[in-house]
Amino acid sequence: MDPPGDDLEFDFFDDEPRTTEAQGSRVRLPRRGGARPGFRRPAGPPRGLTPFLRLLAVIAIAIAVLVFFGLLLQSCASTSKHDEYSHYMSKLTTIARSSAADGTALAADLTTPGVKPAQLQTKLSALAEQERQNVNAAQHLNAPGPLRPQNVQAVEALQLRVLGTQGLADALGAVGATKSSGEASVLSAQATRLLASDVVWDDLFLRPSKDVMASEGVSGVVPPESHFVTNPNMVTESAMSLLLQRLRGSSSSGKVTGLHGTNLVSVKATPGGQVLSTHTDLNKIIATPNLGFDVTVHDGGNSQEVGIKVTLTIERAQTSGKAIVQTKTIAVIDPGQDVVVHFSGFNVGSLIALTAKLSVDVAAVPGEADKNNNSASYPVIFSLS
DSSP, rough: OOOTTOOOOOOSSSOOOOOOOHHOOOOOOOOOOOOOOOOOOOOOOGGGGGGHHHHHHHHHHHHHHHHHHHHHHHHHHHHHHHHHHHHHHHHHHHHHHHEEEEHHHHHHHHHTOOOOOHHHHHHHHHHHHHHHHHHHHHHTTTOOGGGGGHHHHHHHHHHHHHHHHHHHHHHHHTTTTTTOOOOOOOOOHHHHHHHHHEEEIIIIIIIHHHHHHHHHTTOOOOOOOOOOSSSSGGGSSSHHHHHHHHHHHHHHOOOOSSOBOEEEEEEEEETTEOOSSSSOOOOOEEOOOEEEEEEEEEESSOOEEEEEEEEEEESSSOOOOOOEEEEEEEEEOOOOOEEEEEEEOOOGGBBBBBBBEEEEEEEETTBBBOOTTSEEEEEEEEEEO
């Protein structure tokens, strides 16, 4: 007997190969986010270029940072340079002004009425010592490198002022003791050093300093001026001869010798130039905003005169009221010389259409005998047109 089921055969799978139709029946689903039909995605850079582009971006950023910090450092350096030049010029300006003040004091000392030679010598020696201090201060300034040659020239100018002032003091020490004909030229030679100091300051310090700062790109910093001689005519041999003559007269026991005296020449209203007259009934003057008066004074003697006070007064002729008074000083006037003294800044509004009196008085100098021509009064009336 055969085992059950041995004759049964089951064929669950077809051994025939799959047909083409069955393979083609599969449907491919579109990808998410895929391109729309008919759309072509633009071609991008090859993936191999991306690191290179990133490197270029990093380099560009680095260059920008370096440029920024370079400009920042340059700006800081420019500010530092400006501060360095400004600090130096500020220090030198203090010295320059001190020296110029010494020059003004010297001119005042030389024109002080009644000063004795020994007194003048002491005053000038004191000024020379002050100038030595200015020299020392200038030598110890920390000048910026490009300005060091100019600082040397500033020191040279100050040293000339020491030499000239001390030289004048030493030469004046012999005034009164001797009457050498060459004394005036000795004084003038010493005083010429003072004039030379101004030339050195202007030509070898001031102008070159401006050029250096312009080439260095430093703006807004101004080198100081410094003039020691206020009036170049005072350092001539003729002026020194007159100075000696005046000093010898002052060195006597009190009696002034020689012919002395000044006189009032004229008074003019400015800006029109109208000459006032004492012989007219009324001088009509237009009261312009810049009204002024020019008073001319003449030295009629044979001696140099100094420190002469000139006073101009305007007051109402008939009614009381506060007078307008101004006083000016003629520092020095030589024999035969005319000096014009200008008065300005008048407010005559309260005197419009009123009769007034304008008076001028020139103070007498020591030894002046005739004082009748030192003053005059002028009847005036002020109008707006």
